[in-house]
Amino acid sequence: MCICGGCGKLIDKKFYYCPWCGKSRVVQEKxxxxxxxxxxxxxxxxxxxxxxxxxxxxxxxxxxxxxxxxxxxxxxxx
Ligand SMILES: [Zn+2]
Missing domain, CATH: 1.20.5 (Single alpha-helices involved in coiled-coils or other helix-helix interfaces)
Known part of the structure; x- marks a missing residue:
């Protein structure tokens, strides 16, 4: 699990986009x-x-x- 940079909710690592706010985790981590x-x-x-x-x-x-x-x-x- 990691924390979304957009909404601060916990998201599973398998998601490339936050299921809550849609912010790209890839963009955040790249x-x-x-x-x-x-x-x-x-x-x-x-x-x-x-x-x-x-x-x-x-x-x-x-x-x-x-x-x-x-x-x-x-x-x-x-
Ligand atoms: Zn989010």
């Missing part, structure tokens, strides 16, 4: 490295998304340039 790993994972995900956005912006930029060139050449051929 070491900081797991939390750090998760934070890094989230950061990586964010960075990935940010990079994708940057790439899309670059593609849009080049598309815009191509388009303006197309428009220019169309104007010239009028």
């Amino acid at each position: 070491d900081d490295s797991a939390e750090l790993r998760y934070a890094k994972f989230k950061e990586k995900q964010f960075q990935k998304r940010y990079n994708q956005l940057e790439k899309m912006e670059e593609q849009l930029d080049s598309l815009e340039k191509e388009l303006s060139i197309l428009v220019l050449s169309a104007e010239m051929h009028k």
